[in-house]
Amino acid sequence: MPRLDRLSQVQRTMLLARPVEVNRTAPWTPPPAPLAAMRLALVTTAGLHLLEDRPFARDDPSFRVIPSSAGPSEIRQSHSSLAFDRRSMMQDLNVVFPVDRLREMVKEGAVASLGRSHYSFMGALSDVDPIRGPAAIVADELLADGVQTVLLTPT
Amino acid sequence: MVTVSISQVREHSAKILPPRALWVPFPFGLPLGHAGDVEQQRRVLACAFDLLLEPSGPVLRDLAGDEEEEEERGAPVQASEVAQTGTPPQDVAMELLLMRQHHERWQGRGGRTTVGLTRIPPRRFRGVVRFLEAFADGSDADMAERPADVEPQLWIRWCVDDLKALYVEGRLSMVPEETADAAARWLWGETALGDLIRRVARRMESSADPPMRAAAYGIAR
Numbered sequence: 001m002p003r004l005d006r007l008s009q010v011q012r013t014m015l016l017a018r019p020v021e022v023n024r025t026a027p028w029t030p031p032p033a034p035l036a037a038m039r040l041a042l043v044t045t046a047g048l049h050l051l052e053d054r055p056f057a058r059d060d061p062s063f064r065v066i067p068s069s070a071g072p073s074e075i076r077q078s079h080s081s082l083a084f085d086r087r088s089m090m091q092d093l094n095v096v097f098p099v100d101r102l103r104e105m106v107k108e109g110a111v112a113s114l115g116r117s118h119y120s121f122m123g124a125l126s127d128v129d130p131i132r133g134p135a136a137i138v139a140d141e142l143l144a145d146g147v148q149t150v151l152l153t154p155t
Numbered sequence: 156m157v158t159v160s161i162s163q164v165r166e167h168s169a170k171i172l173p174p175r176a177l178w179v180p181f182p183f184g185l186p187l188g189h190a191g192d193v194e195q196q197r198r199v200l201a202c203a204f205d206l207l208l209e210p211s212g213p214v215l216r217d218l219a220g221d222e223e224e225e226e227e228r229g230a231p232v233q234a235s236e237v238a239q240t241g242t243p244p245q246d247v248a249m250e251l252l253l254m255r256q257h258h259e260r261w262q263g264r265g266g267r268t269t270v271g272l273t274r275i276p277p278r279r280f281r282g283v284v285r286f287l288e289a290f291a292d293g294s295d296a297d298m299a300e301r302p303a304d305v306e307p308q309l310w311i312r313w314c315v316d317d318l319k320a321l322y323v324e325g326r327l328s329m330v331p332e333e334t335a336d337a338a339a340r341w342l343w344g345e346t347a348l349g350d351l352i353r354r355v356a357r358r359m360e361s362s363a364d365p366p367m368r369a370a371a372y373g374i375a376r
Contacts, residue, residue, distance in 0.1 A: 015164055026172040026213035031157050035204050038157075055272045057309050058370070073267045080316055080373070084184025085335040090269050090324055092190035101187070101196050143156060151203065152160040152173070153186045 021128050031149065038148040041068070041115035043138065046089075046096045046155040047079020048120040056122040061130035063121050063138055068114040072099070079123045084155060096155055115147040123155045159203050161186040162215065172213045175206035179218045232336045234353060234375040237343035244347040247284045251318075251348070255280070257325030266327065270320045272313035275300055277321055283314045284351070291354035308359065308370035315352055315374055322348055343375070 031038065047056045049064035055078030056062075066075065072093040080086060088095045099118070105111040119138045125131060142150060160176040162168035163186055168176045179199060181188055188195035202218055244250060255277055262268055275283060282298070289296035290311065301310040319342070326338055333341075343349040352375050359371035 016166070018167075020167045020170050022170045023172040026174045028174050028212050029157050031207045035207055051271045051274075055313060076269055076271050078272055078313070078316070081183065084182065085339075086184065086269065086320075087323055087327060087335060087338060088185055088190040090267070090320070090327065093267065094193075094196050095185045095187050095190050098187050098196055098200060101193070101200055104197075105200070139156065147156065149157045149159065149207070151200075152158055154161060154163050155184050155186070 018124075019126065019128060033148070035112075035149065036110055037112050039113045039115055039146050040102065040111050040149045040151065041142055041145070041147045042097060042099070042102070042118040042153065043121070043142075043150050044097055044118070044153045044155075045079075045121045045123040045125075046077060046153065047122045048075055048077050048097055050074055051076055058122075058124075059126055059130075060122045061125065061134055063119050063134050065141075066118045066120060068099070068116060068118055070099075079155060081124055081155065096153055098151075098153070102151075115142060115145045117141070117145070157207065159206055161199070161203055165215070165217075168215050174212045174214070175203075175209065176213070176215045177203045177206060177218055178215060232339040232343070234339075234343040234349065234356075237340050237349075239344050239350065244345075245350075247288070247347040247351050248281050250346060251280055251284060251321075254322050254325040254348075257328045258321050261324045261328035264328065266324060268320070268324055270317050270324070273300065273310070273317050275317070280318065280321065283318060284348075287311070287314055287318075287351055287355050291351060291358050293358065306366065308364075308367045311355065311359070312370060312374060315355065318348055319352070322346065 048066060049055065050066060050070060051074055053064050055076070056064075075093060075097070077086070077089060094100050097118070102111065102114060106114060119142075121131060121134070158174060160168070160173040162173075162176045162178040163181070163183060165178045168178065177199070179186055179188070187199050199218060202216070206214055206216065258268070258277065270277060273283065286296050286298045297307065298310070301307070322342060323338065326333065326341065330338075343353075356371050356375040359367050359374060362368050362371075
């Protein structure tokens with residue numbers, strides 16, 4: 001997005017007022033292998049889900065499982081924000097959920113494989129605490145699937 | 156497990172300290188860049204995965220080479236910013252019929268659809284329109300399709316989002332090169348649906364029910 005100093009006062013205030021986790025340290029896990037030898041999955045806060053899934057509600061802390069074999073036509077988005085134009089996502093899911101690009105990387109040998117599933121949470125949560133439990137479940141499922149690297153995408 | 160994040164708000168990432176984050180200058184909703192720009196998307200991914208080569212962290216790096224993006228506005232035009240031109244058209248049902256044809260063209264050309272939150276097929280959207288019109292006019296309207304565990308205000312949002320998605324995708328078929336702002340000005344300033352959604356939002360805002368009032372925020376966006 002544009003830098004904060006380029007935004008309107010309303011947008012700047014809204015963003016700066018949003019609660020975020022403030023950390024003094026960051027966990028550091030060195031990659032166990034080059035990317036070309038690692039299994040990768042996507043985790044997004046774009047509010048994506050399959051057509052047959054229940055759409056997200058505002059501040060919904062739950063997650064949805066998106067099989068990595070799912071095609072773009074099977075995926076919906078129930079996170080609609082004042083802040084973004086959904087037309088781009090209507091035209092190309094890869095702007096927020098780059099499944100086609102990652103499949104290309106697997107074919108090219110740049111990534112070893114994709115996990116069985118990708119995961120989505122709702123965006124713009126007003127409280128981060130309720131998401132800790134669901135996030136731990138997702139981490140466990142990713143580890144059980146042998147996923148070594150996760151790409152996190154926002155909206 | 157190793158994580159690589161794409162960041163759209165640099166100030167937030169500087170506080171959260173994810174181990175590896177790539178800040179991108181694109182508008183919200185486009186963390187990988189613009190629709191259809193495969194090379195740009197691949198470049199963002201390459202830069203993000205380059206962070207795996209860093210020996211220590213946290214590392215927050217800017218995507219280089221896209222500074223011109225900073226001139227883009229942060230969010231599209233909202234309904235509140237758009238003045239309706241003259242008397243807006245009133246017949247949403249007739250307008251819907253026309254927009255469904257454009258939407259079918261959109262899908263016929265291979266366009267994916269984001270319609271589907273209510274699970275009601277577009278050919279039955281006249282019922283959705285009747286429901287929203289009755290609600291806007293003050294009745295206690297409901298729809299048999301609303302699942303029992305979905306609150307009325309959430310159902311209204313899904314109905315509105317499905318109709319907007321059908322219109323916006325249909326508009327993409329009509330005017331593919333239109334800017335986001337021009338499309339928003341068309342929806343809110345020139346369509347009967349835009350007027351209906353504004354009326355729905357006003358009814359929600361005046362509700363005595365706090366969850367209904369809270370859900371009004373963002374309905375007309």
